Amino acid sequence: MFNLTAVMETPLGVAGITIGSLLFFTLILVIGVLIARIVSINVRRALSERLPANERELFTKLVYYGIVILAFLAALPQLSVDLSGLLVAGGIAGIVIGFASQSVISNLISGLFLMFERPIRIGDNINVSDVTGSVEDIRVLSTVIKTFDGIYIRIPNEKVFTSNITNYVHNVARRFAYLISIRYQDDADLAIRIAKEVIETHPFALRNPSPSVFVDNLGDDGVNLTVYIWAPARNWWEVRTDLLWKIKKALEENGIEIPFPQRTVWFPERLEVEQRPAVEEK
Amino acid sequence: MFGRYKGTFRRESGEILVEVEEDDGLLTYRRRCGGDKFERILVATMAEVIINPVEPVNLPKDITNFLMIEFPPVMIEPGASRTVYLKFPVEFGVFVESARDIEVVDIFAPTTQKYTLYGTPNRGLIARWYGSEVYAEIPEVDLYREGVMEFTITNTYREWVEVSRAVFRSVDMKIYYGDFVASTATMRVVGPNIAETDFIDAPPRPGMVKSIELYTARKISALSRGYLMEWGLS
Numbered sequence: 069m070f071n072l073t074a075v076m077e078t079p080l081g082v083a084g085i086t087i088g089s090l091l092f093f094t095l096i097l098v099i100g101v102l103i104a105r106i107v108s109i110n111v112r113r114a115l116s117e118r119l120p121a122n123e124r125e126l127f128t129k130l131v132y133y134g135i136v137i138l139a140f141l142a143a144l145p146q147l148s149v150d151l152s153g154l155l156v157a158g159g160i161a162g163i164v165i166g167f168a169s170q171s172v173i174s175n176l177i178s179g180l181f182l183m184f185e186r187p188i189r190i191g192d193n194i195n196v197s198d199v200t201g202s203v204e205d206i207r208v209l210s211t212v213i214k215t216f217d218g219i220y221i222r223i224p225n226e227k228v229f230t231s232n233i234t235n236y237v238h239n240v241a242r243r244f245a246y247l248i249s250i251r252y253q254d255d256a257d258l259a260i261r262i263a264k265e266v267i268e269t270h271p272f273a274l275r276n277p278s279p280s281v282f283v284d285n286l287g288d289d290g291v292n293l294t295v296y297i298w299a300p301a302r303n304w305w306e307v308r309t310d311l312l313w314k315i316k317k318a319l320e321e322n323g324i325e326i327p328f329p330q331r332t333v334w335f336p337e338r339l340e341v342e343q344r345p346a347v348e349e350k
Numbered sequence: 351m352f353g354r355y356k357g358t359f360r361r362e363s364g365e366i367l368v369e370v371e372e373d374d375g376l377l378t379y380r381r382r383c384g385g386d387k388f389e390r391i392l393v394a395t396m397a398e399v400i401i402n403p404v405e406p407v408n409l410p411k412d413i414t415n416f417l418m419i420e421f422p423p424v425m426i427e428p429g430a431s432r433t434v435y436l437k438f439p440v441e442f443g444v445f446v447e448s449a450r451d452i453e454v455v456d457i458f459a460p461t462t463q464k465y466t467l468y469g470t471p472n473r474g475l476i477a478r479w480y481g482s483e484v485y486a487e488i489p490e491v492d493l494y495r496e497g498v499m500e501f502t503i504t505n506t507y508r509e510w511v512e513v514s515r516a517v518f519r520s521v522d523m524k525i526y527y528g529d530f531v532a533s534t535a536t537m538r539v540v541g542p543n544i545a546e547t548d549f550i551d552a553p554p555r556p557g558m559v560k561s562i563e564l565y566t567a568r569k570i571s572a573l574s575r576g577y578l579m580e581w582g583l584s
Binding site for chain 1: 409410413414462463464465466467468471472474475476479
């Protein structure tokens with residue numbers, strides 16, 4: 069007949085651990101993970117309207133891993149591990165591990181600073197350490213960036229924290245510029261007016277700060293106009309890609325053209341064109 | 351065109367066409383506005399389609415919750431309060447409602463849109479911009495293009511203040527419709543460059559129908575009411 073008590077008390081031969089204690093250890097861990105998952109899901113849901121995604125995810129992770137660690141510590145006595153002994157051993161091990169895991173600690177601390185200083189947030193378009201893309205996740209040890217080509221890049225937080233960070237969407241609005249050349253015989257005032265009219269039609273070319281179009285310099289091949297446009301930081305690229313061609317078409321519709329490169333060559337001696345006899349007809 | 355419709359229907363006004371037709375046994379919502387078209391198949395048994403004006407901050411796409419109305423400068427003496435009328439843009443919201451839920455199907459407008467920055471690039475906000483004159487009485491408007499905002503300005507500051515723009519949080523906006531689209535708003539000037547704006551849940555004329563708000567249909571909870579304009583009033 070199957071004796072459950074006997075089976076549970078069967079020693080495994082390692083530090084007095086029985087099948088029962090191993091099962092209890094596993095059970096406590098599983099229950100801990102389940103509780104952590106349920107609590108973190110509810111925490112995420114409760115904070116969804118109150119905290120930005122970045123802070124919300126960090127807090128949720130802290131809650132999740134906190135409960136899992138508590139469950140692990142609660143389960144350890146089942147494996148006959150004396151926690152008081154662990155504290156002493158932990159102190160010594162901590163020093164050893166501390167030296168060994170300097171970079172891990174450095175990344176951890178940098179990660180915490182990144183989360184508090186908040187130079188970047190999840191979803192921001194940034195450039196850091198020559199990597200340009202959008203922030204997918206800010207983890208405890210690393211920051212994950214998805215480049216605009218869709219490539220996954222993991223950067224250690226220490227590197228992110230100590231590098232120059234360019235956040236393209238930190239401000240609500242940003243400016244971009246076009247350089248447009250027109251021929252010398254074209255009316256620059258008319259070109260400026262047409263460009264402004266085209267910009268005015270775009271919803272996201274901001275009314276204030278107002279766009280600026282002016283003659284910037286007199287170039288080798290034509291008159292160079294500079295166009296400055298402000299747009300919402302998260303939509304500036306679509307405005308930039310949309311407007312340039314529309315301005316070009318509007319200018320051409322009004323007889324204003326983009327000049328080709330040209331060079332006027334002066335000869336000190338008068339050039340004579342030699343009249344060659346026509347090729348005889350065969 | 352505004353109202354509730356059951357089953358198939360067709361409403362046309364100028365360049366706007368909204369209809370629900372049955373095509374090959376499938377209920378299809380179809381909309382045309384200018385050159386823009388939109389279509390959705392509706393799988394529903396008892397659905398009602400609701401068309402009403404919504405908060406005008408959704409087109410060409412949803413990037414902000416703020417509406418700025420700019421108007422000719424108004425000088426207000428200390429302690430004075432006056433109700434004037436402004437115009438604001440109208441956007442059409444189309445909802446499908448069943449016994450259990452309501453959902454946005456389509457948002458469109460026959461007008462163009464323009465956005466602006468209120469404040470500084472690093473600390474300001476993007477707002478839908480609209481220019482209006484200041485009217486002493488309810489002005490004539492095209493029902494499908496512009497609405498009338500009953501706007502009460504109160505100067506609680508000790509000095510004369512010049513005001514030429516009002517920024518509103520759109521989630522507070524209450525819109526009514528009838529012969530015209532309307533909303534009621536207030537501005538309380540509290541400093542030379544600071545004012546509080548808010549909407550009042552009351553139509554300027556009795557008998558108007560209240561619109562379903564987008565933020566209600568989208569189940570977005572508004573955490574705060576009103577908006578504190580702190581980047582200048584003109």
